[in-house]
Amino acid sequence: MGLAKRLIPCLDVTSGRVVKGVNFVGLRDAGDPVEIARRYDEQGADELTFLDITASSDERDIILHIIEEVASEVFIPLTVGGGVRKVDDVRRLLSAGADKVSINTAAVQNPQLVADAAAKFGTQCIVVAIDAKQVSTDPEPRWEVFTHGGRNATGMEAVEWALKLEALGAGEILLTSMDRDGTKNGFDLPLVRAISDAVGIPVIASGGVGNLDHLVQGVIKGHADAVLAASIFHFGEYTVHQAKEHMRRFGIEVRL
Amino acid sequence: MIDIAVVDYGMGNLRSVSKALEHVAPSVSVSVTSDPDVIAKAGRIVFPGVGAMPDCIHELEARGLREAVIEASKTKPFLGICLGMQALFEFSEEGNVAGLGIMPGKVLRFPNELMVDEKGEKLKVPHIGWNEVHQVQQHPLWTGIPEGSRFYFVHSYYVEAGTPDLVAAFTVYPFPFTSAVARDNVFAVQFHPEKSQAAGLTLLGNFVIWDGKV
Numbered sequence: 001m002g003l004a005k006r007l008i009p010c011l012d013v014t015s016g017r018v019v020k021g022v023n024f025v026g027l028r029d030a031g032d033p034v035e036i037a038r039r040y041d042e043q044g045a046d047e048l049t050f051l052d053i054t055a056s057s058d059e060r061d062i063i064l065h066i067i068e069e070v071a072s073e074v075f076i077p078l079t080v081g082g083g084v085r086k087v088d089d090v091r092r093l094l095s096a097g098a099d100k101v102s103i104n105t106a107a108v109q110n111p112q113l114v115a116d117a118a119a120k121f122g123t124q125c126i127v128v129a130i131d132a133k134q135v136s137t138d139p140e141p142r143w144e145v146f147t148h149g150g151r152n153a154t155g156m157e158a159v160e161w162a163l164k165l166e167a168l169g170a171g172e173i174l175l176t177s178m179d180r181d182g183t184k185n186g187f188d189l190p191l192v193r194a195i196s197d198a199v200g201i202p203v204i205a206s207g208g209v210g211n212l213d214h215l216v217q218g219v220i221k222g223h224a225d226a227v228l229a230a231s232i233f234h235f236g237e238y239t240v241h242q243a244k245e246h247m248r249r250f251g252i253e254v255r256l
Numbered sequence: 257m258i259d260i261a262v263v264d265y266g267m268g269n270l271r272s273v274s275k276a277l278e279h280v281a282p283s284v285s286v287s288v289t290s291d292p293d294v295i296a297k298a299g300r301i302v303f304p305g306v307g308a309m310p311d312c313i314h315e316l317e318a319r320g321l322r323e324a325v326i327e328a329s330k331t332k333p334f335l336g337i338c339l340g341m342q343a344l345f346e347f348s349e350e351g352n353v354a355g356l357g358i359m360p361g362k363v364l365r366f367p368n369e370l371m372v373d374e375k376g377e378k379l380k381v382p383h384i385g386w387n388e389v390h391q392v393q394q395h396p397l398w399t400g401i402p403e404g405s406r407f408y409f410v411h412s413y414y415v416e417a418g419t420p421d422l423v424a425a426f427t428v429y430p431f432p433f434t435s436a437v438a439r440d441n442v443f444a445v446q447f448h449p450e451k452s453q454a455a456g457l458t459l460l461g462n463f464v465i466w467d468g469k470v
Binding site for chain 1: 267268269271272275276279306307308368371373377378379380381382383384385386387388404406408409410411412428429430448450451452453456457
């Protein structure tokens with residue numbers, strides 16, 4: 001027995017509430033972030049990820065207060081992303097109690113930010129989020145990187161971008177399929193596998209989990225090191241514990 | 257009087273360490289400090305840290321903390337965490353720097369060519385996540401923690417202890433490496449007890465009442 005595959009509930013936060021949308025639009029309220037974090041911790045979540053999906057910068061401080069509150073009573077790793085644009089944003093989130101910070105759009109606009117943040121705070125706390133969308137299937141599947149919550153195409157191929165991020169000093173990749181996010185149709189397994197097999201750093205698969213078999217597939221077929229899901233937990237369909245029991249039945253090593 | 261000094265040398269998030277200590281021991285006074293006098297007067301020391309070894313040693317020197325940490329390691333209950341464990345040793349491959357030399361041994365990177373599991377699948381570096389900690393010696397800090405409990409790790413380098421009697425626990429990734437060391441009043445762990453939920457909080461609770469004797 002060795003390292004367990006991780007199951008990470010994800011909390012999308014705006015205006016101090018956890019919400020969930022479909023394909024990045026159509027938000028539905030899921031509750032208070034601190035209460036939800038506490039519940040997932042009790043159920044055996046391996047980590048928690050908070051994505052600040054607030055559009056306006058004057059609401060940025062809300063996420064800092066939420067993280068401070070969660071970090072004083074939940075003793076598992078916390079990752080926070082959304083709106084991280086400069087090294088000082090990373091510092092503020094870490095000092096509020098985040099263990100890792102996820103950088104997305106700003107990494108595309110300024111890859112040096114990844115290198116600077118990793119040099120200053122350590123590779124282990126820099127996660128880079130990749131939002132990818134399949135753009136062709138012929139002759140091989142090809143995925144392109146998008147930014148701004150999926151609105152802007154970058155023209156960059158996702159596997160190449162992942163390799164570049166690893167070289168820059170990213171400690172982990174949080175990989176979201178924009179085709180699958182919110183659909184409950186399961187991960188984009190060829191995408192997850194292509195990136196996980198290409199890089200030497202851990203890959204967290206995200207986007208599309210609708211049932212517990214999807215989590216199993218993400219690890220076994222997608223080769224993900226960790227699987228992330230939101231709505232299946234938020235609306236009470238499954239507990240984190242049930243999900244991990246299910247993964248274990250398929251021979252996946254989990255922490256129970 | 258400060259009961260516990262958490263040594264702050266600018267390497268990473270010390271808030272979670274101090275919050276976890278306050279959580280397990282609400283009546284204990286915890287100070288996150290870079291003041292050598294506070295460290296000298298504290299009853300017990302937590303020496304945490306994440307990041308890179310060369311910066312760690314540089315920051316300890318720049319803040320005048322090197323001697324205070326070495327001195328504290330000789331006498332008081334002392335808990336090293338992650339980089340704070342690695343820094344106790346003589347040498348690190350990360351930047352090829354000398355450590356504090358409090359314990360014999362060196363710090364090595366997980367070698368790429370060995371990072372394959374028994375099924376032939378690639379193992380990622382950093383080693384991130386919950387892995388089993390196998391206790392190989394009895395110690396007051398293991399009280400109430402079942403053998404093989406999982407703790408949270410995040411690191412790319414590991415300690416190779418200079419003498420086997422230092423090893424308090426090992427973990428497999430994919431080969432056994434030293435995940436905890438113990439000698440007299442010093443205990444140090446590669447994992448993060450402050451992020452390891454119940455098992456981690458138990459270990460910190462044990463540290464808070466430890467008299468520094470084995």
